[in-house]
Amino acid sequence: MEALLPYIINGVSAGGQYALIAIGYTLVYGILRLINFAHGDVFMVAGLVMVYTTSSMPLYVSIPIVLICTVVLGFAIERVAYKPLRSAPRMSLMISAIGVSYLIQNLAFYITGGLPKPVLNPIPWVSETITILGATTKRVTLVTPVLTILLVFVLVYFIKNTKIGMGMRAASRDFETARLMGVKINTVISFTFIVGSFLAAVGSILYFTNYPSVAITSGSLPGLRAFIAAVFGGIGSIPGAVVGAFIIGLCEEMIKGLGYSTFSDAFTFALLIIVLCVKPTGLFGEKVTDKV
Amino acid sequence: MINKYSVRKESIVGIALLLILLAVMTVIDFFLPSYHIAVMVIKKASVYALVAVSMNLLNGFTGLFSLGQAGFMLLGAYTYAIFSIPVAKRAGVYQYFDGGWIQFSIPEFFSEFLGETIGLNMGIILTLILGGLVAAFFAYLIGLPVLRLKSDYLAIATLGFAEILRAFFQWPNLGPLTNGSNLLKSYPDFKSATGYVVLIGIFIAMIVLLVNSTYGRAFKAIRDDEIAAEAMGINLAKHKRLAFIISSFFAGIGGGMLAMYMGTLQALSFKSTMTYEILLVVVMGGIGSITGSVITSFMYIASMEWLLRGLDSGTFLGIHAPGVFKNGFRMAVVSLIIMVVVLFFSKGIMGDREFSVKGIVKFFDRLFGKKTPKNAGGDGNV
Numbered sequence: 184m185e186a187l188l189p190y191i192i193n194g195v196s197a198g199g200q201y202a203l204i205a206i207g208y209t210l211v212y213g214i215l216r217l218i219n220f221a222h223g224d225v226f227m228v229a230g231l232v233m234v235y236t237t238s239s240m241p242l243y244v245s246i247p248i249v250l251i252c253t254v255v256l257g258f259a260i261e262r263v264a265y266k267p268l269r270s271a272p273r274m275s276l277m278i279s280a281i282g283v284s285y286l287i288q289n290l291a292f293y294i295t296g297g298l299p300k301p302v303l304n305p306i307p308w309v310s311e312t313i314t315i316l317g318a319t320t321k322r323v324t325l326v327t328p329v330l331t332i333l334l335v336f337v338l339v340y341f342i343k344n345t346k347i348g349m350g351m352r353a354a355s356r357d358f359e360t361a362r363l364m365g366v367k368i369n370t371v372i373s374f375t376f377i378v379g380s381f382l383a384a385v386g387s388i389l390y391f392t393n394y395p396s397v398a399i400t401s402g403s404l405p406g407l408r409a410f411i412a413a414v415f416g417g418i419g420s421i422p423g424a425v426v427g428a429f430i431i432g433l434c435e436e437m438i439k440g441l442g443y444s445t446f447s448d449a450f451t452f453a454l455l456i457i458v459l460c461v462k463p464t465g466l467f468g469e470k471v472t473d474k475v
Numbered sequence: 476m477i478n479k480y481s482v483r484k485e486s487i488v489g490i491a492l493l494l495i496l497l498a499v500m501t502v503i504d505f506f507l508p509s510y511h512i513a514v515m516v517i518k519k520a521s522v523y524a525l526v527a528v529s530m531n532l533l534n535g536f537t538g539l540f541s542l543g544q545a546g547f548m549l550l551g552a553y554t555y556a557i558f559s560i561p562v563a564k565r566a567g568v569y570q571y572f573d574g575g576w577i578q579f580s581i582p583e584f585f586s587e588f589l590g591e592t593i594g595l596n597m598g599i600i601l602t603l604i605l606g607g608l609v610a611a612f613f614a615y616l617i618g619l620p621v622l623r624l625k626s627d628y629l630a631i632a633t634l635g636f637a638e639i640l641r642a643f644f645q646w647p648n649l650g651p652l653t654n655g656s657n658l659l660k661s662y663p664d665f666k667s668a669t670g671y672v673v674l675i676g677i678f679i680a681m682i683v684l685l686v687n688s689t690y691g692r693a694f695k696a697i698r699d700d701e702i703a704a705e706a707m708g709i710n711l712a713k714h715k716r717l718a719f720i721i722s723s724f725f726a727g728i729g730g731g732m733l734a735m736y737m738g739t740l741q742a743l744s745f746k747s748t749m750t751y752e753i754l755l756v757v758v759m760g761g762i763g764s765i766t767g768s769v770i771t772s773f774m775y776i777a778s779m780e781w782l783l784r785g786l787d788s789g790t791f792l793g794i795h796a797p798g799v800f801k802n803g804f805r806m807a808v809v810s811l812i813i814m815v816v817v818l819f820f821s822k823g824i825m826g827d828r829e830f831s832v833k834g835i836v837k838f839f840d841r842l843f844g845k846k847t848p849k850n851a852g853g854d855g856n857v
Contacts, residue, residue, distance in 0.1 A: 218627050267818055273626055274540055275821055278758050281751050282817045286810040288748075293803035403747070407638075410631065449642040452635030459628050460620045 189318040190440030191433065196324035196393070198432025199331035203386030204409035205416070205424040206338065207257075207379025213355035213419035214375055216273060220280040221260055223406015224287040225380055229253040229387035230397040231291060234300045242306060250384045257380025258373055266369070284403075291399040299398035302391055323392045328429075330389070334382065335425050342421070347374055355419055404448065408435070411455045417468025426466060489832040497669070504667040512781050515736075517668045520776035521675045522732045527756045527768040528679050529725035534754070535763035535827075536686055537718040538698030540630045542750050543617070546637025547723040548730025549745040550613055551606035553644060555731030556659040556740045557652065559583075559602045564661040572651040581605070582663050599663055600674065603731040610727025611720045613640075618719045622712070634747055644742040659740040671732065678725055683765055685721065694718050698763075755813050759823050767825030779809060 204226055211219045232252045236245035264283045268276050311322050342348035350371040353361040362368045390405065391397055412431045416423025431454070435447045458465060500517075507514050526548065533539050558581045560568055569575035582598030589597060621632045643649065645656045653659075665671060685691055693714050696704040705711050734740045756775050760767030786805040794800075816823065 216627075218631060264814070264818065268821075271821065274534075274762075275817075277540065277627060277630065278754065279814075279817050282755060282758075282810070282814045285748075285751055285755065286807075286814050289803065289806040289810045293801075293807040296801075297803055400748075407634075411635075414628075414631070445642050445646050449639040452639050455635050456620060456632050459624055459632055463624070463628065 187437065187440045189320065190436040192315070192318055192320055192324055194433035194436030195429065196320075196327045196389075196432070197436060198429035199327035200386045200390045201405065201409045201412050201432050202331050202425040202428035203334070203382045203389075204405060205413040205428045206335070206421055207383050208410045209413040209416075209418055209421060209424040210351070210375045210379050212413065214351065214358065214372060215265065215276070217265065217276050217280060218410065219379075220277070220406075221264075221283040221287060222379065222383060223402040223404075223409070224284050224291075225253060225257055225260070225402070226383045226387045226390075226406060227397065227399065227402025228256055228287060228291065229384040230391040230401065231295065231300060233388055233391060234302055234397050237306070238303055246306075246388065249388060250381060253384035253387070254377050254380045257376045257383075261373055261376040266372075288399050288403075295399065297399070299396040299401075301396045302394060305392045306388070321393055323389055327389045330385070331425070334385065335421065338378065338382075339421060347371060351375060408448075408451055411451050414455060415458050415465055417465030420465070420467040423465055423467035485832045485836055488836050492832065492835075496672070500667075500669040500672050504669050509667070514668045516773075516777050516780050518671045518736050519733075519780065520773040521668075521671045522729055522736055523753070523756065523776055524769040524772035525675045525678055525732070526726055526729035526753050527760065527772050528682055528765050529722045529729060530753055531757050531760075531762065531765060531768045532682055532686070532694075532725070533718055533722040534757060535761075536691065536698060537694040537715065538701075539622070539715060539718065540626050541633040541719070541722075542630045542747065542754070543633030543637045543723075544726050544753055545745045545747060545749040546633075546640040547610040547614060547726040548733060548749070549637070549640055549644060549742060550610040551603070551727025551730030552734035552740055552745070553653060553659070553742075554606035554609045554727070555602050556662045556734055558605060559599065559662045560659070561661065561663070568659060568661055569651065569654055571657065572654065575654070576651040595663060596665065596670070599665065599735075603674075603728050603735075606731040607724040607727040610730070611724040614720045614723030615716070618716050622715045622719060634750070637745075637747065637750065641742050641745060653742070656742065659734075660738065662735070662740075664735045664738070671736075675732070678728060679765065679769065682721075682725065686765065690714070690717065755817075759813065759816050761823035761825035761827060763827035764823070764825035764829055766830035767823055767828075770830070771824060775809075779805070783808065 204222065207222050207225075208219060211217060211222070229249055229252070233245070233249045236248050239245075240248070260283055264279045265276060268279055308322065312319055313322050313325075314320075315325070342351055347370070350361070350366045350368075351374070353364065353366050354368060354371050358368070361371075394401075408431060409428060412428035413424045414427070415431065416425070416427030418424075431451055434454070435451060438444070438447045438450055503513060503517070526544065530541075530544050533541050557577060558579075561580050561583055562578060565578065566574040580598075581602045582595050585598035585601070586594035588594065617633070617636050621629060621636065624632055644653045646653075647655045649655070650657075665674075686694070693704070693709045696707065696709055697711060697714055701711060730745075737744075756771050757768055759775070760769070760771030783805045786800050786808055787802055788800065
């Protein structure tokens with residue numbers, strides 16, 4: 184137990200970061216029925232922007248820049264790559280998402296020159312090393328879960344109590360009917376992407392504070408894990424995504440702690456397949472019936 | 476009468492085209508050294524063509540959106556490498572694992588009693604097919620739970636299986652078999668690019684025959700409307716499993732040949748990015764068009780490996796701009812083109828049409844002023 188403690192702490196922290204990404208997946212899937220393959224790359228871009236800005240600007244300028252850049256990127260992806268395909272089959276939409284992911288990775292490769300960018304100036308206070316219960320860790324591992332829970336509560340309140348939040352709920356329940364009832368569907372979808380990208384940016388700042396470098400592929404695996412968390416919790420459900428993310432983060436770190444780090448990702452994917460086969464609606468998902 | 480004539484003409488033109496292709500390949504192999512860029516492009520592009528066509532069989536003809544291609548290629552590639560490294564070289568390749576568990580080589584076994592040339596090539600082909608069979612067997616196992624899932628869930632589950640397979644092949648405990656995360660190398664390769672083209676041509680021809688058979692029509696029916704297909708008496712589970720297994724079989728062979736082309740093999744190179752790349756080739760060629768996939772594979776590999784090289788190294792089309800044309804620019808341009816195709820030309824180059832000998836004959840008939848094939852008969856019957 185003593186030996187596993189650091190892994191548990193890391194797991195909770197990783198879970199918080201996955202949760203922030205997973206909300207982006209689950210919101211978009213709830214409305215568009217699209218696995219936004221580019222979301223992990225949006226997360227990676229946020230990390231890159233953070234590396235570039237923190238090395239040349241003070242913190243109170245660089246953090247807002249990271250958030251704004253990421254939100255603009257998420258918004259632009261939706262407008263350019265997904266909006267023209269709104270009436271196309273779902274497969275085209277997914278191919279477009281894969282194409283965007285490919286494009287972002289290659290552009291990032293071109294801009295960064297292909298080498299992983301080291302995180303030289305991490306955010307001061309949260310990246311300090313502390314000791315809790317005999318385990319050394321960075322302060323960010325404690326900040327992450329708290330901040331995640333806080334943001335989730337704000338988001339849930341927002342979706343429950345504002346007009347655009349109501350639009351989001353309506354669109355995820357029934358896209359066509361929501362449109363007929365006068366919900367401005369394009370605004371709602373853009374807003375969904377903005378919220379998703381914003382949370383991914385926060386997740387990215389926390390994640391890469393704990394990491395030595397940002398590589399162009401470092402978004403794809405956290406992205407997939409977060410997606411699996413969203414499926415595990417029941418896709419379309421925000422509390423589900425958060426619970427799923429914490430479970431996956433914990434399990435992965437525990438497996439690493441037991442000495443099977445090769446299989447930590449394999450476990451996550453196996454969990455996905457088991458969930459899909461046994462209970463496709465996930466922990467908190469609603470049952471969907473297909474009509475002919 | 477007329478029909479017989481045009482069928483005969485078509486088969487003559489078809490055979491002539493194949494012979495011309497074969498002659499061109501022989502000339503290329505004879506005059507160009509094996510490291511020449513044209514030879515390399517032909518080898519790699521033909522491998523990509525096979526893999527793209529096998530993916531098209533699943534995604535384009537059966538409508539199963541699977542993203543597990545890289546995993547099945549990995550299985551084929553490793554099977555090929557493990558069973559074909561010459562025994563004498565095993566100690567060197569498996570230096571961390573005491574020479575490994577397996578101490579025989581199929582191509583070597585055949586070259587012992589069938590002679591160096593025939594035996595070796597036959598052994599290579601048989602080992603490649605063995606790789607395909609291993610991939611097909613795993614596809615059967617994976618298909619049991621996964622094929623019950625719908626569109627995007629199927630995609631993510633197959634992607635997951637590919638990642639799990641990759642983790643297993645890198646596991647140190649399986650090192651004596653897979654060499655862990657170290658390289659596998661020293662396995663035999665065809666001497667010429669003609670070998671690649673002929674072998675892959677045969678495999679693609681088999682897929683074409685399959686697509687045009689009763690099974691192929693059942694696949695297309697499932698793609699167009701699952702419920703209607705089931706109502707017409709098509710066994711959904713059976714046909715989906717069949718398509719999945721056959722596609723994986725050819726993907727496995729393609730993976731083996733890719734390993735052969737690359738010369739060294741590492742599990743790390745079979746990432747999901749590889750699947751995405753192949754998927755995008757299929758999309759650009761047209762989902763549901765075999766000739767489209769083949770043509771695009773050649774265009775894609777030729778431009779990536781050869782024509783657009785200048786974009787990475789400073790000078791392109793005579794323009795010298797090292798500031799812009801630096802490492803990675805080629806990939807960025809190619810992925811931009813892909814996005815344009817995906818968004819504005821979603822049917823790709825060929826849509827779901829095929830390039831056929833019949834079409835070529837008609838085209839030339841029209842070109843030389845013969846209005847309809849009726850007049851071309853010329854036997855006074857008209």
